[in-house]
Each structure stands twice: as structure tokens, then as C-alpha cells.
Amino acid sequence: MPGQTGPRAADRTLEVLELVAEGTDPVSAKALARSLDCALSTVYTLLTPLTERGYLVRTEGGYVLGYRVSALHRSFQKQTGLIDGIDGLLGRLRHTTRASANYVAYQGDGLVIADVRTVAAQGGRQTDLGIGVDPRSHAYAHGKIALAAAGPAARRRYLEEPGLRPFTPRTIVSAARLDEELRRIRRSGIAVDVEEAQPGLACLASPVLGEDGTVVGSVALSVSPSQLRSHRAQLTASVRRAANEATQAICR
Numbered sequence: 001m002p003g004q005t006g007p008r009a010a011d012r013t014l015e016v017l018e019l020v021a022e023g024t025d026p027v028s029a030k031a032l033a034r035s036l037d038c039a040l041s042t043v044y045t046l047l048t049p050l051t052e053r054g055y056l057v058r059t060e061g062g063y064v065l066g067y068r069v070s071a072l073h074r075s076f077q078k079q080t081g082l083i084d085g086i087d088g089l090l091g092r093l094r095h096t097t098r099a100s101a102n103y104v105a106y107q108g109d110g111l112v113i114a115d116v117r118t119v120a121a122q123g124g125r126q127t128d129l130g131i132g133v134d135p136r137s138h139a140y141a142h143g144k145i146a147l148a149a150a151g152p153a154a155r156r157r158y159l160e161e162p163g164l165r166p167f168t169p170r171t172i173v174s175a176a177r178l179d180e181e182l183r184r185i186r187r188s189g190i191a192v193d194v195e196e197a198q199p200g201l202a203c204l205a206s207p208v209l210g211e212d213g214t215v216v217g218s219v220a221l222s223v224s225p226s227q228l229r230s231h232r233a234q235l236t237a238s239v240r241r242a243a244n245e246a247t248q249a250i251c252r
Contacts, residue, residue, distance in 0.1 A: 012036065013046045017055060021069075026062030076114070085249065090119040093219070093242045097121075097235055100222040103208075103246065104129065104142045109154035110215060111137060111146055135162035138178055139171045139197035141205035142220045147178075148185040149207060149215035155182075170196045190236055191218075194225050202228040204235055206243035211251050219243040 019035055020027045033043045047063065050056040054068035086103050093101040100120045107114035116129045129142075137143030137158065147155055164173045172178045185191045194202045205220035219242045221235055228235065 009046070012038075012042075013050065016043070016046045017050060020056055020063050021065060023064075026059050026064050028062035031062070086117055086246065087119065089242055089245055089249075090117060090219075093221070093238060094119045094121055097221055097223070097231075097238050099227065099235070101242070102129065102142065102220040102222065103217060104205075104220060105217040106146050106149075106215065110150040111154055111158055133162070135165060136167055136197050138164055139167050139193060140220075141191040141193045141203035142218045144181065144185055144191040144193065145205045145207050145215065145218040148182040148191070167197050168195050168199055170194065172196065190240060192228075194228060200224065204228070204239045206240045208243050208246045208250065216250070217246070219246055 015036060016032055019032055029040060029043050029047065032047075033040045036043065047056065047058075051058055051063075051066070054066040056063045057066040090101040090103060093099075098121055100118060102119075103117040105114040105116070106112065112133055113129065113131055115131065118129075129140075134140070134143060137147055147158065150158075159175055164175065164178065165171070166173050172181060189206055191205045192203070197203075202223050202225045203220055204223070205218040207215045208217040208219060210216040219239055221239050223235065
């Protein structure tokens, strides 16, 4: 209702921002009211601070994202270690390996995927990554990097929810076996999965460190299992070198 304040109003305001962000075209106030199942007057009350602060802009067709969003994104990139030139780094890695190259940024306790950059190899397989807590972290190489770097409490929460779900017959579903795998990753600095998350897909990943030495992300390669078997040493060296390059760029 109009004039609502407190947590509910804040929640509704964020819903408006998210709905506009999801649209491919400008979103009208009437469409927002239908989506939120609320009065048009309520929507206009929520839109006012967003437009006044530059998070949304009103056009003839409706509302679109405003200039303040890009400023937030630049700050977000800085905080998550998404460095300038990461696309070039991934491009060079893809050219060297002829494989899809990814940069995965972590946030919070390290188990939240904050952003993903991908340079795909033509006709190559690539990981299907989303933003947020990925329930397949124990199955993907980049997720194993995050789990290996996370504290005991964060790993314990992951084991409890979402848990070690099987995605293929090769997925690790034993806590003891996963713990052994994470210890190996911490020693070697390389994580590997072979058809653990997706049939026909293998991945390698190496951690990227922030200025304080904590893991802020990882560089990963998506290849076929046969490519991994025949070129494992070269692929491992390439992904490790790219992760070191990203770390150096962050720490400059």
C-alpha cells in the first residue's frame, strides 16, 4: 500500500529494480504493478527514489536501468577482483589451449559465485555457470577451489545444504573423499573434475588470490575428457600460469 515503510518497502523497491533489470525492453509501471500484484500508486511510490537516485530512468516505453547501476558494477568488479583486462587474459588462454576459458569470482565465504567471465572456444564445451550459491560446487573444478579455500564452518554448511548431490555417476558424494580431494587441491593449487558435473565435460581450475592472500576467484578451463587425458600437463601449466597472471594484476 502507498506510504509503506520499513523492510517490506525496501524489499519491494529491490523487486522493482530486479524486474526492470530482467526486462529486454523498457518496463511500464502497469507491468510492474501486475508483476508485484499491487496498486499502481504503490509502484510509483517505489519508483520515485530509484529514479531520483539514478538507478532507473523513465523513457517513453517505460523504465530502464540508470547510470548509477554501472557505477555500482564498477565498485563490484573492484571488490571481487574482476580486473581490467580479464577478457584479454582469457582470450590468450583460449588461444593457447583451444578450450573454453572462464574467470569465476567468489564473494563472501567463497561459496557464492559473484560473477563469471567466459571466452568460449569455437565448437567447444563449456561449463554452465550461474550467479549465487551453486549446488554443484563439489562437482566442478572451480567449485572445489572455493570449497578448498573456505573455512570449516562454510564447508560444513555446504555439506548440510545443498549437500553432496550426485549429478553424474562420477560425482563425489562422500564427505570423507571430498575432504581428501580438497586437501590435495590445497597442496597442488589445481582442481580437476572429469565428468563429475556434466557428462562429456572435464574442467581444470587454479585459484586467484587477492591482495591479502585470500582466494577471490579462479581461472578455469573446460575441455573434453579425451583432451584432458592427452594434454593434461600442458593444460595444467596453462591454467596455473593464467591464474598467477590474474593474481599479479590484482595485487599491483
